[in-house]
Amino acid sequence: MATEYGQRSGQGYGSHGTFDLDERLDERRRGLRRLPTALRAPLEARHWREFGYVLLSLPISILLFTYAVTMVSLGAGLLITFLGVPVLAGALAGCRGFGALERARARRLLDLDIADPEPLRMKKNGPMAWMGAVLKSGASWRHLLYALLHLPWAVFSFVVALSFWSYGWALLTYPLWFWLFPMYGGGGGLQLYGDEHHRIYLDNPFEITVTALVGLLFTLATPWIVRALTLVDRGLVHGLLGPSRLATRVVELESDRGVVVDTAAADLRRIERDLHDGAQARLVALAMDLGLAKEKLTEDPQAAARMVGEAHGEVKTALQELRDLARGIHPAVLTDRGLDAALSSVASRCTVPVQVDVDLPARPAAAIEGIAYFTVSELLQNISKHAKATWAAVDVWRVENRLMLQVVDNGVGGADASGGSGLAGLAGRLDAVDGILVVDSPAGGPTRITAELPWRG
Structure with a gap:
């Protein structure tokens, strides 16, 4: 009977134990969120991920630096023979492999959303084409530069982060372990000063309390110091291991x-x-x-x-x-008289009264002028069909080298530029010429849609 009762009790515990544990974890997380940010920072998972990143950076950077210097030196020394080219290409390819590891580590521990660099561009297949592509790739040389620069920074950040972390927690917990000194170390506690004549120990309650408070300050400051250190790592990874600005622009x-x-x-x-x-x-x-x-x-x-x-x-x-x-x-009035007359003509065909205000010192490029015209035309058509508005306004002006458009109505609102809507297509058309479309349309209105285009006059 006792065995049977124990089995049944175990089954009951097993069926509800995970649920109870999850509830306790949720309560603990909610309790942690109630603490001020400065107090909960040392206990957050983000701090421990960033601290782990800093600790791992030292051994990885030593390995990467050693590999890069050895292989590049060997390849440069062998360049007087043909063997130097494949060795140097292999060294750069290895640095790219390390770069993939570093990007994955930054994504996992630093929550850094970093894209892979541009792939190798090979016009032909074969080892010679591959070696040429590796050596001509700017991303390969940026990976090598990362291997050389990251080691000194990894050493510095490792020493700073580990020192603050270890001293902080050691001083904070000093009231719990100071008894080790008089019992096993032959001293009265942590020694602040000592010479041939006298020594100063942290051994009375006041000094122990002050030591713990200093440790608390170190502990609370450590997450922010580690976060500041990882900002440099983010910059190195993003600038040297990600795609170049030119490649991104292409x-x-x-x-x-x-x-x-x-x-x-x-x-x-x-x-x-x-x-x-x-x-x-x-x-x-x-x-x-x-x-x-x-x-x-x-x-x-x-x-x-x-x-x-x-x-x-x-x-x-x-x-x-x-x-x-x-x-x-392409309306003739736009070619002959410009945006002011063309937009006034479009506004006259709208189903609601539209006030048009065009304040331009000159005419922009013809292509930009046409895109601006069709943008306003489509927005006014949307007002006629969907907005249920009683009035609308169109403003056009120039800010430095940008052409600004704004269409406002007092309709029902709810316009959305996401998905497959007409506004999404319009945003894509503007983006093709480095333009921007911003939609502000809360439910119930009013709707305010702002477009920004390059001037290119």
Whole structure:
């Protein structure tokens, strides 16, 4: 019976033990969050991750420095023969491997979101092409520079962090272990001063309390000192082991070029669709009507005249559609008179009253002017269709070398530039020319959308 009861008790404990442990951990975390930041910093996981990063940096940097100096020196010494080239390329490739380890360590312990550097660019396959790509890659030489610079900094940060941490906790816990000195060390406690005549020990309650308070100050300061030390490590990893600014810019330009190409293709498809479904269809119907009118001209002149009149109306409609299409491609008023007149024309077609204020000392580049026009045009169309507003305002001005646009309405709000919305496409189009779209549209309104474009006049 006792065995059976013990088994049942164990089963009950096992089924609820994990749940109880999680509750206790949650309560402990909530209690820790109630402490001021300065007091809870030494106990936070972030501090221990950063402290672990600093401690690991010393052995890793020693290994990396030794490898880099040895291999590069060997490769440079062998450059008088062909063997120096593959040895030097192998040394740089090894530094890149160490760099991958350092980036992973920074992501895990420092929460540093760092991208991998640009890959090797090889026009051909084979060992010779690989060696040439490694030696010509700027990222490879930046990894070598990191290997050489990180060791002295790792030594300094290791000594500072470990000294503050060990002295802080040692002094803070001194009231718990000072009895070791008189019992096993033959002294009265921690010795502050000593010579042939007298010695000063920390051995009375007041001195022990002051020592613990000093240790508390050291302990509380250690996380911030370690965090300041790791800021330099973040800079080294980000600047030397990540992608270069030039490579990042090239990637951005390639992405922007893809956006421009996709946008141009979408515009061409839209124009083709508008022509096919609009003006072209009306012209085809017009040609058929005129053909029928021609056949009836001798038999039934009145019916023919009526059909010609209907065809005349279709011609007017087709012409209006072609004008709208031409205005959508690039309005003549924008080319002739600039943004002020063009935006006023767009505002007049909006379903709500729109106040337009354009304050520009000169005209920007034609491409930027066109993007600004179509941006405001699309935003006003959104107001007409979705905002349920009673008024809107458009402001255009220049700040240094940037063209600023702002469209405001008092509608229902809730506009969102994320996902596949029209605002997201508009933001991508602006980004392709180094522009920015900022949407401020709380539920209930008002909506304020600001666009920033380069001037390029």
